[in-house]
Amino acid sequence: MQGEQVVKIRASYGPAESPALVEIWRSAVRATHDFLEESDFDRIEGNLASAYFPAVSLIVAERAGEPVGFAGIAEGNLEMLFVTDEARGEGIGTDLLNEAIANFGVTKVDVNEQNSGACGFYRSRGFAQVGRDVLDGDGRPYPTLHLELSQ
Structure with missing residues (x-):
């Protein structure tokens, strides 16, 4: 069973890996972001490899040598964390966050x-809400919660 295999977190990423990470993103977002308009989904997906990945330090979770999740970090902010839908609930997101x-x-x-699963995930791991914006960073109607780690 896949869930029993060891997950390795590595802080190395090469552009050749972008298609695999985009596929993880696609799987995760399709499963958790049902509020996202299709045009926004397409726009974000089109910018992942060219704009978003290069802007962050990426860490990749792999199992049996295959990527199953990733996180992107910039200046103390977790900018992205995605786990393939097939591996959700197996602790990979927690490993990446840790x-x-x-x-x-x-x-x-x-x-x-609107992503109640992610909100609960971060809150259960010590993050608390410190702010809220009605629009997301792109000015779209997706309210964004700002969370900080409580010490």
């Missing part, structure tokens, strides 16, 4: 308010 906190100084994350 690595981001311990080795990359993550203390903050913004999360879509």
Whole structure:
């Protein structure tokens, strides 16, 4: 069973890996972001490899040599964390978050308010809401919660 295999977190990423990470993103977002308009989904997906991945430090979770999740960090902010839908609930997101906190100084994350699973995930791991915006960073109607790690 896949869930029993060891997950390794690595802080190395090469552009050749972008298609695999985009597929993880697609799987995760299709399963958790039912509020996202199709045009926004397409726009974000089209910018992942060219704009979003290069803007962050990426860490990758792999199982049996295959990527199953990733996180992107910039200046203490967790900018992205996605786990393939097939591996959700197996602790991979927690492993990525723990690595981001311990080795990359993550203390903050913004999360879509409509993504109740992610909101609960971060809150259960010590993050507390410190702010809210009605629009997301692109000015779209996706309220964003600003969370910080409570010490």
